[in-house]
Amino acid sequence: MLPPIPVLANYGISPTHGFLPEVLPLTRLPDPYYNKWEAIAANLQALILSKRLRSVVDRLPVLSTIGLEHDAEWRRAYSLLSFMAHGYIWGGDSPSDSLPPAIAVPLLKVSQRLEVPPVATYAAVCLWNFKPLFMDEDIDNLENLATLNTFTGSLDESWFYLVSVAMEARGAPIISLMLAAIAAARENDASTVTQNLNTFAERLDDLTALLQRMHESCDPTIFYNRIRPFLAGSKNMAEAGLPKGVIYEDGTGNETYRQYAGGSNAQSSLIQFFDIVLGIEHRPTGEKRGREVESERRGQAPAPKHNFIMEMRRYMPGPHARFLGDVQAVANIRDFVAANRDNRSLCLAYDACLSMLSNLRDKHIAIVTRYIVLPSREVRARSRSRSPVATRKMNLAIASRQPQGIAYDARGAAAKQVDGKQSNLKGTGGTALISFLKQARDETGEPAIEQWAQRFMRRQIRTEGQGDFFAGKSEELSGPTEEVEVAGLAGTWTMDDEVGGICNY
Numbered sequence: 001m002l003p004p005i006p007v008l009a010n011y012g013i014s015p016t017h018g019f020l021p022e023v024l025p026l027t028r029l030p031d032p033y034y035n036k037w038e039a040i041a042a043n044l045q046a047l048i049l050s051k052r053l054r055s056v057v058d059r060l061p062v063l064s065t066i067g068l069e070h071d072a073e074w075r076r077a078y079s080l081l082s083f084m085a086h087g088y089i090w091g092g093d094s095p096s097d098s099l100p101p102a103i104a105v106p107l108l109k110v111s112q113r114l115e116v117p118p119v120a121t122y123a124a125v126c127l128w129n130f131k132p133l134f135m136d137e138d139i140d141n142l143e144n145l146a147t148l149n150t151f152t153g154s155l156d157e158s159w160f161y162l163v164s165v166a167m168e169a170r171g172a173p174i175i176s177l178m179l180a181a182i183a184a185a186r187e188n189d190a191s192t193v194t195q196n197l198n199t200f201a202e203r204l205d206d207l208t209a210l211l212q213r214m215h216e217s218c219d220p221t222i223f224y225n226r227i228r229p230f231l232a233g234s235k236n237m238a239e240a241g242l243p244k245g246v247i248y249e250d251g252t253g254n255e256t257y258r259q260y261a262g263g264s265n266a267q268s269s270l271i272q273f274f275d276i277v278l279g280i281e282h283r284p285t286g287e288k289r290g291r292e293v294e295s296e297r298r299g300q301a302p303a304p305k306h307n308f309i310m311e312m313r314r315y316m317p318g319p320h321a322r323f324l325g326d327v328q329a330v331a332n333i334r335d336f337v338a339a340n341r342d343n344r345s346l347c348l349a350y351d352a353c354l355s356m357l358s359n360l361r362d363k364h365i366a367i368v369t370r371y372i373v374l375p376s377r378e379v380r381a382r383s384r385s386r387s388p389v390a391t392r393k394m395n396l397a398i399a400s401r402q403p404q405g406i407a408y409d410a411r412g413a414a415a416k417q418v419d420g421k422q423s424n425l426k427g428t429g430g431t432a433l434i435s436f437l438k439q440a441r442d443e444t445g446e447p448a449i450e451q452w453a454q455r456f457m458r459r460q461i462r463t464e465g466q467g468d469f470f471a472g473k474s475e476e477l478s479g480p481t482e483e484v485e486v487a488g489l490a491g492t493w494t495m496d497d498e499v500g501g502i503c504n505y
């Protein structure tokens with residue numbers, strides 16, 4: 001018997017809002033018992049700016065979670081505490097490697113209840129951190145959205161989160177639509193599958209348009225230097241001043257260092273849902289197509305490799321991650337289309353979805369180049385000209401500006417606990433950021449049915465030269481020659497040498 005098609009309500013997923021909550025995030029906790037948390041959150045930017053957040057939190061009593069009733073209250077508490085935690089860790093002259101009980105104790109409880117790690121995940125800063133400006137208007141419209149909490153109070157930070165919120169809302173109807181397509185494929189109803197795939201492709205185009213709006217109001221320099229450092233996690237953060245991670249002082253006396261990835265849109269369940277429903281497979285980073293099959297053919301067990309996209313599932317709310325696993329078990333669209341290759345409109349609709357999703361990833365790569373790769377180069381160039389003494393001071397800015405000394409640990413567990421003595425700091429060799437993103441984009445095109453579509457999505461634009469025999473190799477295009485590491489959002493990566501600008505793909 002076929003496994004049942006997942007029912008959204010069983011996973012806390014809304015038919016209209018998708019992975020955003022059906023009940024809008026609370027703008028404050030109703031119980032006045034939590035006024036102290038609310039007061040800190042309301043003054044977070046000022047407290048960070050004046051470097052007084054830590055002393056205020058250190059004097060804060062440990063509040064119980066007993067006054068939290070509805071899910072929306074738990075989510076608000078999680079978001080508040082995550083902002084406080086990251087502000088506490090990164091908002092001083094040097095990062096704090098311990099979180100005091102006033103944050104750690106309730107944050108651990110709330111995270112356990114919501115099945116999320118106790119850090120500022122995508123859920124904490126995006127999914128559960130927005131409000132509509134006008135209640136009678138839709139939340140898939142950027143002009144109707146505002147954030148609840150930010151670290152910096154900047155429009156750029158709000159915009160960074162809100163673009164994702166709008167995308168989640170605009171993409172939400174695709175979830176039910178594609179579950180219906182799965183049901184239709186079971187019934188051999190090609191016309192419904194085609195129709196739903198066509199609608200999906202159009203929506204994906206909308207989502208790309210929304211993604212592109214990032215450029216409107218989020219400045220790359222502000223993003224890189226001011227916003228991104230607060231989203232940093234505690235994993236592979238040695239150079240930033242957290243060699244072992246962070247201790248959550250839970251009062252047990254048995255605390256060990258914990259390491260978590262930082263917040264990243266890679267933790268969006270929506271994009272992973274698209275991949276799963278379309279039958280797109282993401283191999284472990286760096287693994288070429290067919291290589292696994294090759295090792296299996298030789299009767300060898302393939303070496304365990306790190307799959308960053310899979311790891312990010314552990315940073316999604318538990319029910320959402322479970323939903324993805326259950327959808328995976330019923331995803332049949334790719335096989336259905338492959339079994340109906342003579343149905344041109346069906347194949348075209350399917351390939352259009354892949355092409356649109358690949359295009360979205362293309363635009364995202366350009367964003368990462370503009371917002372991370374290029375500013376990190378600038379900072380590196382500037383820090384080379386500074387005196388070593390000036391750069392040695394470990395503060396928030398330097399933490400973000402210094403190239404990270406540890407490459408992304410390709411086998412790292414999401415919430416690895418590190419004991420005091422273990423020096424579990426070296427990664428297994430860096431994964432290049434843009435190569436990783438390009439691999440994800442290229443894998444998006446792989447299941448295409450029509451040959452032209454496969455060719456189209458496999459296209460490689462060469463960037464080696466200008467076709468001018470007399471021109472020397474320009475400094476800018478040749479890029480750095482040494483291996484340089486760069487902190488992304490959730491991961492720390494090496495920087496790709498071939499990146500020349502935002503159009504070179």
Ligand code: HEM
Pocket residue numbers: 160163164167211214218223263264265266267268271309361364367368371372433437440441487488489490491492
């Ligand atoms: C200024 C805006 C953005 C920047 C700088 C950025 C940066 C990054 C970085 C560095 C990664 C690699 C993983 C990591 O280190 O976390 C990543 C992955 C990812 N990002 Fe973004 N991102 C941005 C906006 C978005 C938005 C709005 C979305 C929503 C669709 C998104 C979706 C993803 C996804 C799905 C991945 C995983 C790789 C993939 O599936 O292709 N990003 N991003």
